Amino acid sequence: MSLISASLWVVATPLGNPGDLTPRAAQILQEVQCIFAEDTRRAGLLCSRLGLQAAKFISLYEQNESARIGQALSFLEQGFDIALISDAGTPLLSDPGYLLVKACREAGFSVRPVPGACAAIAALMASGLPPYPFYFAGFLPRKDGSLHSFFASLAPLSATLVFYERKNRLPHVLQIAHAELGEREFCIARELTKEFEEFIFGTLGKDEEKLDDLLGEITVLIAPPKETVRSEVEEVRQILEKLLQDGLPPKKASAEAKELVSGWTAKELYAECCKLRQDKKL
Amino acid sequence: MSLISASLWVVATPLGNPGDLTPRAAQILQEVQCIFAEDTRRAGLLCSRLGLQAAKFISLYEQNESARIGQALSFLEQGFDIALISDAGTPLLSDPGYLLVKACREAGFSVRPVPGACAAIAALMASGLPPYPFYFAGFLPRKDGSLHSFFASLAPLSATLVFYERKNRLPHVLQIAHAELGEREFCIARELTKEFEEFIFGTLGKDEEKLDDLLGEITVLIAPPKETVRSEVEEVRQILEKLLQDGLPPKKASAEAKELVSGWTAKELYAECCKLRQDKKL
Numbered sequence: 058m059s060l061i062s063a064s065l066w067v068v069a070t071p072l073g074n075p076g077d078l079t080p081r082a083a084q085i086l087q088e089v090q091c092i093f094a095e096d097t098r099r100a101g102l103l104c105s106r107l108g109l110q111a112a113k114f115i116s117l118y119e120q121n122e123s124a125r126i127g128q129a130l131s132f133l134e135q136g137f138d139i140a141l142i143s144d145a146g147t148p149l150l151s152d153p154g155y156l157l158v159k160a161c162r163e164a165g166f167s168v169r170p171v172p173g174a175c176a177a178i179a180a181l182m183a184s185g186l187p188p189y190p191f192y193f194a195g196f197l198p199r200k201d202g203s204l205h206s207f208f209a210s211l212a213p214l215s216a217t218l219v220f221y222e223r224k225n226r227l228p229h230v231l232q233i234a235h236a237e238l239g240e241r242e243f244c245i246a247r248e249l250t251k252e253f254e255e256f257i258f259g260t261l262g263k264d265e266e267k268l269d270d271l272l273g274e275i276t277v278l279i280a281p282p283k284e285t286v287r288s289e290v291e292e293v294r295q296i297l298e299k300l301l302q303d304g305l306p307p308k309k310a311s312a313e314a315k316e317l318v319s320g321w322t323a324k325e326l327y328a329e330c331c332k333l334r335q336d337k338k339l
Numbered sequence: 340m341s342l343i344s345a346s347l348w349v350v351a352t353p354l355g356n357p358g359d360l361t362p363r364a365a366q367i368l369q370e371v372q373c374i375f376a377e378d379t380r381r382a383g384l385l386c387s388r389l390g391l392q393a394a395k396f397i398s399l400y401e402q403n404e405s406a407r408i409g410q411a412l413s414f415l416e417q418g419f420d421i422a423l424i425s426d427a428g429t430p431l432l433s434d435p436g437y438l439l440v441k442a443c444r445e446a447g448f449s450v451r452p453v454p455g456a457c458a459a460i461a462a463l464m465a466s467g468l469p470p471y472p473f474y475f476a477g478f479l480p481r482k483d484g485s486l487h488s489f490f491a492s493l494a495p496l497s498a499t500l501v502f503y504e505r506k507n508r509l510p511h512v513l514q515i516a517h518a519e520l521g522e523r524e525f526c527i528a529r530e531l532t533k534e535f536e537e538f539i540f541g542t543l544g545k546d547e548e549k550l551d552d553l554l555g556e557i558t559v560l561i562a563p564p565k566e567t568v569r570s571e572v573e574e575v576r577q578i579l580e581k582l583l584q585d586g587l588p589p590k591k592a593s594a595e596a597k598e599l600v601s602g603w604t605a606k607e608l609y610a611e612c613c614k615l616r617q618d619k620k621l
Contacts, residue, residue, distance in 0.1 A: 076363030162467035174454035185444035291405035
């Protein structure tokens with residue numbers, strides 16, 4: 058590769074749809090000296106499914122990551138580019154690789170992202186739940202006690218919560234979420250980017266039962282508490298405009314609007330009413 | 340498109356490197372009836388730079404988003420697929436589009452993510468800062484008072500903080516972050532995926548001055564407070580193994596290791612020592 062010095066390329070691969078591999082990712086995976094991957098057999102299958110003539114694979118998982126770092130650095134010291142991939146999606150986001158990236162940075166090598174699919178982001182961009190601010194947790198703790206404290210610690214946060222969950226532990230996890238977070242909307246995204254991509258919506262404390270037979274890796278979004286989702290200004294203006302057109306005085310219109318929007322004080326709504334009256338001569 | 344019913348396709352586009360456009364995104368942008376974009380002129384340039392013969396563009400920005408929803412729904416009702424893009428990267432993550440996605444979902448249409456580059460994720464995957472849990476804030480509040488309360492509210496969170504910042508307000512913002520969060524590591528990512536991609540590292544309260552002349556859109560990462568970054572088990576084991584090999588008894592090895600790792604209790608370290616002695620006969 059035409060690079061001044063060798064780099065570790067951190068390469069996102071598709072979540073399931075081969076059409077989501079970027080040309081740059083394909084090129085890099087074919088040109089590097091070797092590819093570090095969580096599961097070399099899966100990585101080999103992935104590359105052959107994507108039509109890539111890829112280099113040698115070296116396994117890198119939680120238990121051997123520290124040991125692999127020396128090997129990776131030695132490739133870089135010899136001037137060879139190397140890549141890191143995960144089984145699917147973006148490396149490091151709930152997959153191994155952080156120690157490797159950190160070590161390469163500390164040794165002064167460049168580490169370059171090759172962005173692509175990431176399940177958390179794919180879910181957020183299409184769910185219809187507030188896309189940000191959001192808190193991404195990776196996989197959840199195993200034990201019930203830890204799950205309770207995990208959700209309890211996030212309860213004050215006015216952000217969409219995003220995490221991954223395997224197999225059918227889901228109704229149970231969401232029951233614990235309900236106990237700690239109260240009645241919030243949730244969205245379950247599965248088979249993202251694939252033929253049977255599915256978004257399932259519900260409310261904590263009501264719809265957990267829908268989720269009994271889900272398989273595969275699942276991305277879970279939990280919306281922030283209702284009262285803190287502030288209605289968008291455009292939505293508020295439309296509501297106020299209608300109320301003013303109906304002949305309500307600003308004070309009454311603001312009071313009525315207060316029931317229809319969220320996160321706005323009466324004073325703010327009143328100010329918006331006055332602005333509207335001025336702008337549109339209502 | 341061979342779809343049972345019309346969909347809104349939420350399509351990620353490159354951050355700057357044309358090689359980051361996925362084949363699926365290219366195909367969809369060429370096949371949909373129209374593309375909703377924040378800035379239609381930029382969207383046109385983007386598509387022509389990417390070699391796409393794209394459909395008609397319709398502007399969608401914060402101030403007209405509610406008004407555009409009716410238009411979008413009417414395309415879908417007529418059976419036409421439509422797409423949503425932002426100026427660069429992943430729509431909705433600090434760009435308009437949330438109301439549109441929500442309205443399409445509420446009207447019962449399918450909304451499908453076409454994942455690709457996202458600046459926040461690109462920064463996280465290659466920075467060497469703890470990649471998760473992380474909290475993504477979008478763009479920061481404008482006023483100093485709000486900035487103070489923003490960082491103060493996130494101070495208890497043991498997560499990497501991610502946000503976007505425009506132009507050269509950065510030293511000032513990081514000074515406020517320092518006041519509320521204390522001495523944490525930070526990483527500034529700029530020109531992500533482009534030729535002059537750069538990651539700048541520093542510590543809050545020490546290195547803000549480095550950042551005086553940054554231009555363009557910037558992704559900022561702030562590491563969680565040091566004491567809560569728990570050392571990885573592999574790192575801990577290597578340290579303990581060395582201490583045991585040096586002849587220290589488990590209790591002394593644990594005590595010494597406590598100074599070298601973070602987030603581990605003496606009891607946990609002692610248990611790890613015992614495991615190591617059993618496994619490796621040290």
